[in-house]
Amino acid sequence: xxxxxxxxxxxxxxxxxxxxxxxxxxxxxxxxxxxxxxxxxxxxxxxxxxxxxxxxxxxxxxxxxxxxxxxxxxxxxxxxxxxxxxxxxxxxxxxxxxxxxxxxxxxxxxxxxxxxxxxxxxxxxxxxxxxxxxxxxxxxxxxxxxxxxxxxxxxxxxxxxxxxxxxxxxxxxxxxxxxxxxxxxxxxxxxxxxxxxxxxxxxxxxxxxxxxxxxxxxxxxxxxxxxxxxxxxxxxxxxxxxxxxxxxxxxxxxxxxxxxxxxxxxxxxxxxxxxxxxxxxxxxxxxxxxxxxxxxxxxxxxxxxxxxxxxxxxxxxxxxxxxxxxxxxxxxxxxxxxxxxxxxxxxxxxxxxxxxxxxxxxxxxxxxxxxxxxxxxxxxxxxxxxxxxxxxxxxxxxxxxxxxxxxxxxxxxxxxxxxxxxxxxxxxxxxxxxxxxxxxxxxxxxxxxxxxxxxxxxxxxxxxxxxxxxxxxxxxxxxxxxxxxxxxxxxxxxxxxxxxxxxxxxxxxxxxxxxxxxxxxxxxxxxxxxxxxxxxxxxxxxxxxxxxxxxxxxxxxxxxxxxxxxxxxxxxxxxxxxxxxxxxxxxxxxxxxxxxxxxxxxxxxxxxxxxxxxxxxxxxxxxxxxxxxxxxxxxxxxxxxxxxxxxxxxxxxxxxxxxxxxxxxxxxxxxxxxxxxxxxxxxxxxxxxxxxxxxxxxxxxxxxxxxxxxxxxxxxxxxxxxxxxxxxxxxxxxxxxxxxxxxxxxxxxxxxxxxxxxxxxxxxxxxxxxxxxxxxxxxxxxxxxxxxxxxxxxxxxxxxxxxxxxxxxxxxxxxxxxxxxxxxxxxxxxxxxxxxxxxxxxxxxxxxxxxxxxxxxxxxxxxxxxx
Numbered sequence: 001x002x003x004x005x006x007x008x009x010x011x012x013x014x015x016x017x018x019x020x021x022x023x024x025x026x027x028x029x030x031x032x033x034x035x036x037x038x039x040x041x042x043x044x045x046x047x048x049x050x051x052x053x054x055x056x057x058x059x060x061x062x063x064x065x066x067x068x069x070x071x072x073x074x075x076x077x078x079x080x081x082x083x084x085x086x087x088x089x090x091x092x093x094x095x096x097x098x099x100x101x102x103x104x105x106x107x108x109x110x111x112x113x114x115x116x117x118x119x120x121x122x123x124x125x126x127x128x129x130x131x132x133x134x135x136x137x138x139x140x141x142x143x144x145x146x147x148x149x150x151x152x153x154x155x156x157x158x159x160x161x162x163x164x165x166x167x168x169x170x171x172x173x174x175x176x177x178x179x180x181x182x183x184x185x186x187x188x189x190x191x192x193x194x195x196x197x198x199x200x201x202x203x204x205x206x207x208x209x210x211x212x213x214x215x216x217x218x219x220x221x222x223x224x225x226x227x228x229x230x231x232x233x234x235x236x237x238x239x240x241x242x243x244x245x246x247x248x249x250x251x252x253x254x255x256x257x258x259x260x261x262x263x264x265x266x267x268x269x270x271x272x273x274x275x276x277x278x279x280x281x282x283x284x285x286x287x288x289x290x291x292x293x294x295x296x297x298x299x300x301x302x303x304x305x306x307x308x309x310x311x312x313x314x315x316x317x318x319x320x321x322x323x324x325x326x327x328x329x330x331x332x333x334x335x336x337x338x339x340x341x342x343x344x345x346x347x348x349x350x351x352x353x354x355x356x357x358x359x360x361x362x363x364x365x366x367x368x369x370x371x372x373x374x375x376x377x378x379x380x381x382x383x384x385x386x387x388x389x390x391x392x393x394x395x396x397x398x399x400x401x402x403x404x405x406x407x408x409x410x411x412x413x414x415x416x417x418x419x420x421x422x423x424x425x426x427x428x429x430x431x432x433x434x435x436x437x438x439x440x441x442x443x444x445x446x447x448x449x450x451x452x453x454x455x456x457x458x459x460x461x462x463x464x465x466x467x468x469x470x471x472x473x474x475x476x477x478x479x480x481x482x483x484x485x486x487x488x489x490x491x492x493x494x495x496x497x498x499x500x501x502x503x504x505x506x507x508x509x510x511x512x513x514x515x516x517x518x519x520x521x522x523x524x525x526x527x528x529x530x531x532x533x534x535x536x537x538x539x540x541x542x543x544x545x546x547x548x549x550x551x552x553x554x555x556x557x558x559x560x561x562x563x564x565x566x567x568x569x570x571x572x573x574x575x576x577x578x579x580x581x582x583x584x585x586x587x588x589x590x591x592x593x594x595x596x597x598x599x600x601x602x603x604x605x606x607x608x609x610x611x612x613x614x615x616x617x618x619x620x621x622x623x624x625x626x627x628x629x630x631x632x633x634x635x636x637x638x639x640x641x642x643x644x645x646x647x648x649x650x651x652x653x654x655x656x657x658x659x660x661x662x663x664x665x666x667x668x669x670x671x672x673x674x675x676x677x678x679x680x681x682x683x684x685x686x687x688x689x690x691x692x693x694x695x696x697x698x699x700x701x702x703x704x705x706x707x708x709x710x711x712x713x714x715x716x717x718x719x720x721x722x723x724x725x726x727x728x729x730x731x732x733x734x735x736x737x738x739x740x741x742x743x744x745x746x747x748x749x750x751x752x753x754x755x756x757x758x759x760x761x762x763x764x765x766x767x768x769x770x771x772x773x774x775x776x777x778x779x780x781x782x783x784x785x786x787x788x789x790x791x792x793x794x795x796x797x798x799x800x801x802x803x804x805x806x807x808x809x810x811x812x813x814x815x816x817x818x819x820x821x822x823x824x825x826x827x828x829x830x831x832x833x834x835x836x837x838x839x840x841x842x843x844x845x846x847x848x849x850x851x852x853x854x855x856x857x858x859x860x861x862x863x864x865x866x867x
Contacts, residue, residue, distance in 0.1 A: 048251060055236060056255050065174055065271060069390040071374055072096070072158035073401045074467070074622075075124065078132060079153040082139045082732050087300070089115050089132060089156070094297040096157035097122075099179065104629075106157060118145065122629045123157060124398055130154045158398055162374055171278070171369075173287035175298060177267040183303050184286060185266065186344040187310035191335045193227040194342050197262050201228045201253035227269050228253040234272050275309070276316035279365040279476040283316075293321065295361035295368055303349065304356040307335040322363045329358060365475055366410035372471030372481045373401055377620050384633070395632065396625040400465035405734070408727035409456050409468035416720030417473050420452050420701055423711055450703050452716075455482035456724065457603045457618075458697045463637055464607060464616035466600070467695070468724075480704070486583070486596035487702060490681035490713065491555045492689040493593035495609065496579065497564045498552050499643060499651050500572045505772045506644055511566065515549035515654050515769045516756045516777060521559035526588040528569070533588040535561050538682070538712070547756055549654050549769060553662030555680060557592055564591035578642045579605040579615055593683060602689055603698045609651050609677070610691040612743065613643035645743040646772045652677045652740050653770040659690065663714050670722040674729055674737035678721070684708045686716035692737040695728060697721055745773045752781035 076092060078084060090108060093115075097105035106123050109116040114133040119125055129145035132154065142151040163173055189196045195203050203226050225233065232252035237245055256265060274282065275289035283289050287298040289309050294301060301309070311331035312319050321328035333354050339345035365371060377399055381390060390397075428447040433440055451473065458468040471481035501513035521543040526533045535557040543556060551559035564572050569586035576584045581602070583595045597605070600618050607616045617638040624633035643651075655677035658664040663680040667690070678690025685702030686709055699717040702709055709716065728734045742748075748770055752763040756777065759766035763781035 045251075048248070049255070052236070052248070052252050053255055056252060056259065059235060060256075060259060064268065065172065068163050068172075069393075069395050069397055070163045071161045071377060071397045071399060072124070073161040073399060073403045073406075074465075075155045075158040076403075077153050077155050077733060078139055078142065079732065080139050080142060080151075083137055084132075084134060084139050085137060086110065086115055086134050089134075091297045091300055092156055092159055093117065094299060095159045097160065098157060101178075113140075116145070117154075117156070119157070122396075122625075122627075124396075124623070124625070125155065125157070126629070159403060161399065161401060161403070162369055170282040170284050171288050171292075172271060172284040173291065173298075174271050174285070175267075175287045177263040177270075179299060180267070180270055180286065181299055181301065181306065183306045184270075184298070184301065184309070186339055186342070187303075187306045187335055188266075188269075188286075188313070189227070190338040190342040190344060191310050192230075192313060194338075196227050196266070199226060201257035202226060202250050225249070226253065228256055228265055231256060231265060231268050231272065235268075273313055274316055275312055276320055279369065279371055280479065281369075281371075291368065293360055302356075303345075304332065304336075304353045305359075307339070307353065308332040308358070311335045321358055321360055325358055332358075362411075364407075364410045364414060366413065366470050367407040368403075370401055370406050370469065371475045371479075372483060373399070373406070373466070373469040373620065375479065375481060376469065376471075376484065380620055381624070394627045396627070398622045398625070400460075400467060400620055400622055401469070402467040402733070404731050405458060405468040405728060408731070409458060409470050409724055412720050412723035412727060413454050413456055413470045413473070415723050416699075416716075417452065417454050417701075419719060420454075420711070420716050423715065424449070424452055424709075427710055450705055450707070452701055452709065453478075453480075453482050453704055454720065455485070455599045455700045456697065456720065457483050457599045458695060458724070458728075459603050459607075459618055461607050461610035461691060461694070461696050462616065464604065464618050465622075466603075466618050466620045469600075469620075478704075482700065483600050484598045486598050486601075487685055487700060488595065488683040489581070489593035489597050489602060490683035490685065490687050491557075491593055492602060492679045492681035492687045492698075492713075493576070493581070493584075493595075494552060494555065494560050494591065495651055495655060495679055496576045496581070496605075497560055497567070497572050497591050498548060498654060499609075499647060500575045501548065501563055501567045502647050502650050502772070503571075503575070503643065504567065505775045506647065512775055513548060513563070513567065514771055514775050515547065515650060516751050516771075517548045518545045518756060519548050519551050519559040519563050520544070521546050521551060521556045521562075524558055524562060526561055526565060528588050533561070535588070535592060547751075549657055549767075552654050552679075553657040555658075555663050561588050561591045564588065575642070576605070578640070579608045580617070581605050593681060599698045599700045602687075603696055606689050606691060606696050606698070608642045609648050609655070610693075610696050611648075612645040612741070613641060613648040615640045615642045646745045649740065649743055649746050650770045650772060653768075655679055655690075656740075663712075664688070664690070664718060666714050666718045667722045667725075670719060670726070672722045672725050672729070674725070675739045676725070676737075677740070680713040680718055682712045682714075686711055686713040688713050688717035688721040690721055690725075692725070693740055694737060695725070695734055697724055697728075699724075742770075746770055747773055747776060749776055751777070755781045757781045757783070 078089065090110065093106070093108045097103060098108050098117075100108060100110075104120045104122040106120040107118050109118075111131065111133075113135065114131060116129070116131045118129040119127060128147065130151060131143045131145060132139060133141040133143070142154050143149070144151055160173070162171060193203070229249050232249045233245075236252055237249060260268075271285040271287070273285060275285065275292070276283050278292045283292050286309055289312070290296050290298040290301050290305070293309070294305055296305070308321065308328060308331075311328065311334065312321075314331070318324070319328050319331050336345065336350045336353050340347055340350045361368070377397060378390075381397070425446060428449055430445050430447060431442050432445050434443050435441060454470065454473050456468065456470040457466065459466045469483050471483040472478050501517070502515070504512050505514070521537070523536075523542060524534075526535075537557050538555070542558065543550075543554075546556065546559060548559075548563065550556075551563070565588065569588065569590065573584045573586040573590060576590075581595070581597050583597060584590050585595060587594075589595075604615065604618045608614070617640075619635055619637070621633070621635050623631060623635065626632055656675070658680070659667050659676055659678050664678050667676070667678070674692055676690055676692050678688060681687030681689065684706060685700060687701075688699045690697060699721045701713075701716040701720070729737060748768055750759040750766040751757065751769045752759040753765045753767060754763065758777055758780040760780050760782055
């Protein structure tokens, strides 16, 4: 029997019921949604791509970094015999804009024994080049490139002082990729973006890894930005961490990689990256950072220095090597390890670099940046150009600042103001009793108060060029420029009183004054315009009748006001205004410096004494050039004759006495021994004004709130002046501090201290005085007609023309030539030699018997601080 098995077949419900095909409505709907979303995403992407493409295109096709005026310092002069290495000269040239290959400023070529220099069309000089040959660390020979002639000296290109971005108060020195040393590139890429030269803007592996870590930790601690993405954020976006910003950052990074080469991208990064703060300025870029932290050209940095700069990129404030050297050192060593891992540094090289200590430039903003000077330059130009106009044009501003002298000024101020702080702290320190009864105890309390401020101005007495300027103790804290702040001048005004007195020799005055003329230094009440004025000497010490030279050397107030009254207040005021002190009024108080002037005003006024009677207006600018090298502005020296050269020289010798034996003697005690003249000053502030044959320097110390410093200029400003001048004397360009030039018509005489007449061997107590020929005394100390009481009490007649019963003329040979001088018959000409600088002797009160026995014979020179 056959059995039939019927295999059941699956029921066919049709193709629509058995499976869902592409024609299924749900599938179609899904595809439609997907396409729509994709299209929308593409549209959004395209929109933002085009949007940022235009932004990126506009930014990279125009000037990427805002143009800014470049400010240059005074050109260094290289002389045969100067101590220079080839590297130092090349570094100077690089900072001025020279390169080895292509620069319109100029090019240089390293030679086996020196450097070849070729100025370009944008050179400040645009003159003949030179070859500087160096041997044994000194300049051996200088040869003109075109002429072949041997030169005694060659002026290098003015070095770049600063380049300012006025909008964000930042500093940046823009460099090309080829000017960035390989060690810098390797250090940065090793720690910031190892695959920089391989990826297309985004390191996806690193990005996913960072995202995973952030996801697990629940935070945003991991950074995965490439160098290109950092540029995207820095140029176009805010640093805020959001998903939208991150996506936009990635988009811009892709666009940058399509438009620029890797070298161009790294160049942008190297010039844009934030590298910390210096004073009140932000540092942008590696080139400016190299200057700020090491005072070096970027191309000259070493491996450890490059690693330090690369490490600062992460957190420049947190890793600041001045405030946190341990952190900076650890980060630097981490960069070195990263370089080893990246295969660009050997283990031995890394270990050697790690063993190198931090070698930072002194953290003195004034020493290298001169911010107060730069601000003053901008203010000076603002009268002719707007700041935006200067920056938009990218002009080149050439100034008078000497970088070496500015460094000396900054160091002197830094040292000196610390000593002033110590004196102020001592004055504010008190012992107070706390508690009552047996439980009471004594505590030391320092009374609070403002910090003293300071200003220093140094200029060339022949040209008026401001060579160094410090306007305050800390520019980062206060930008108030005290070099141009008006303050009462105190006793540094007194030389103008004595200059007006000595000038009577040439004005036909009935009374002629000389340094040997006698002035009364007794307590006196002066009346002027129905008002009374009662000056007081320092420490209430009075000296009776004294020689004018002594009165100036020891800054005797009453004697000076008395002299001003005798000469005429109007005459003194007229002279002072001609010298540039415009605020003076013809009053008794004027003689003691009661009226205001700025330190830079007083520096200009003192050129009258240091420049043979000719006032030279202070100037900070030499020229302004366009970016194409065209001269837009060139300054000229403004000279105004104010005094006869003979009067100026006599005052110089009198102020030399201030330093050698008077209130300025602390200058000598500090070891400054070059020929110099100067004057201390004390009002509520401390002043010192002084000069040598080639340099004038004014120092001011005081409080911003006009409260009394309670310290003399001799103990506050004079030490800063001495510190500065000692450093200046070590510089090649200022070491030749010679004796002051004595003009014709001036003679030196040895004058007896007791009689103020010509000294002879019978009167050995003498001092040297300079006289305008014809005003010198004609009697000797032995020919006085004083009676016994005059001899006892020291009453002397200090006129320049005492009656002479019998005269004879003799020719006396002085260093300046032969002069005809009249002497009493039978007497020998005086010895014409200068007195040696000796420490002032402490003055004691002259009693009756002391005067009789002559114990207190002499000037009674006083080394106490008085002004």
